[in-house]
Amino acid sequence: MPVHRVRFASVRSQRDPSAPAPSVDAREAAEERLLEALAEAAGADEPVTALAAILEDADPAELPLTGAGRTRAQWEILATLGARSLAAARVLEPHLDALSILAQADVPAPSGLLGVYASESGGVTLTATRLTKHDDGSDTWRLDGTKPWCSLAADCTSAVVTARRQDDGRPQAFLVDLRHPGVDVGEPAWPALGLRAVTTGPVAFDAVPAVEVGGPEWYLQRPGFAWGGIGVAACWFGGAVHAARTLRAQLHRRQARADEGRGTGPDQIGQAAYGRVDRLLRAAAVVLGAAADAVDAGELDHACGMVEADRVRGTVAQVCTEVLQTVGEATGPGPLTQDAGHAQMVADLQVYLRQHHGDRDDARLGAALLEDEHTGAEAWW
Structure with missing residues (x-):
């Protein structure tokens, strides 16, 4: 089954839609091959073992590390894999995070998961x-x-x-x-x-x-500490994409039955749910894409990075929660009781989202913004 790569929206540049599509360079082609292999491993009988084998053979120098100019690629890969299997994304995310940490500290990375x-x-x-x-x-x-x-x-x-x-x-x-x-x-x-x-x-x-x-307290003070937290949010986002695809598939089936004269097709409630899910995911994709670009542009040091991480994680967590609720209300009990993949994704995402601390994280963000003269961060509005 081909992998439908999740792409984040960009607010930094807009390509002329009439211009030829940019060619895929060797690096991106290698990333696509890796993603296909990871997606296949995610569906194996022993997915963790299969994923570990792929990552052990992968050249760390060819993997997209956070803050090394390919942050967007890394987070898109995490989201894409998360849309297939959140458990698989949960295996890949700390592996890439560890490689990024070691690279930032100039410590050689060992082989293996x-x-x-x-x-x-x-x-x-x-x-x-x-x-x-x-x-x-x-x-x-x-x-x-x-x-x-x-x-x-x-x-x-x-x-x-x-x-x-x-x-x-x-x-x-x-x-x-x-x-x-x-x-x-x-x-x-x-x-x-x-x-x-x-x-x-x-x-x-x-x-x-x-x-x-790194030295004492380096782990917590480095800019990459905040960046890694956004990578986790990219995994959450992938789970929400999976849920949205469940809704889309159900609406398409209803439309197909209507085209065959066997039903009335999607009603306004289903259409409204689809529209709401689309705009929620679009907003999260813009936020994630902008953060990835800012990381690679060197704009998110520790203080600004922590502020941006709280913004992004809080936004994506809220989007995921609302997408799960909207899809659940629009599709009814069917996917939860008859689609094992969807039911597992919902359970996975609900647990994974608890890494976000809700009001406590918002309180930390608010405190940082109120003290912007000390942190260099400020409310953008």
């Missing part, structure tokens, strides 16, 4: 202890403790992990080999139906060697 584990919830703490300092200025570190909310830890070969430094308590990122004998992947307790293919649970570290990724 990569994860990013930065949660500090649940009252558990991972501690980093400095062991030795080398002549080149680098340090040897050891990690001890437990890290919660580690997705696909049993499938990833390595991960970027945040820990608290034992000497001063400051957070720092480290690259860790998850195959080290001191790493104990806990049994995931995941009763939810949403994202059930993406096993998530705690990981215990016992004297595990680690390579520092």
Whole structure:
């Protein structure tokens, strides 16, 4: 089945519609081939294993990394894959995020599927202890403790992990080999139906060697921290596109029956739902496209990036919520009870959207805008 690539709208330039379509360069052709392979793997019996195999063979230098001039391509790929399978997008997103983080810190990326584990919830703490300092200025570190909310830890070969430094308590990122004998992947307790293919649970570290990724607090202060959060929103957007396609397919079926004299076709309620979903998705696509262009133009440093990330994530999360509600009301119980792919996507998206914290994130955005003289951000209106 051919992959229908999701394209974000651009507000920076408009191509003359009468002009010939731009030729596809070798890089974009390679991205299309990768996307086709990922989409096929997403439908395999063991999708995580199939995706991991593709990403392990992929050349990191050929993958679109955030902030390296191909941010739009990365987020479009995430959205496109998300429209096929949110679980598949949930595998790809942290892998690309880890590669981007390592590139920003000038740390060589290991082979295999990569994860990013930065949660500090649940009252558990991972501690980093400095062991030795080398002549080149680098340090040897050891990690001890437990890290919660580690997705696909049993499938990833390595991960970027945040820990608290034992000497001063400051957070720092480290690259860790998850195959080290001191790493104990806990049994995931995941009763939810949403994202059930993406096993998530705690990981215990016992004297595990680690390579520092940036200095103290670099992980949280780098511009890419905000950019990665927008990449997650691109995955959410893909889920909303899937739901919208379910509505479109139902309306087309009704029209086809009407054309055959077996029905009346879509009514105004269905047409209104389709129109509303279209404008909601269009608005989110413009927001995502503009943010991607701003990242690659060097316009979103840490402070401005955090403001823009809260804007984009909040907007896309609201769009996804409204699309799910609109599609559900317009299509009735049929897709949820008879279309396994749609039902799984709805469950996946509802869980995935909980990475957005609603009013708390809006409050952070509002506070940053009110203090724009300190952050360099301001209300655009």
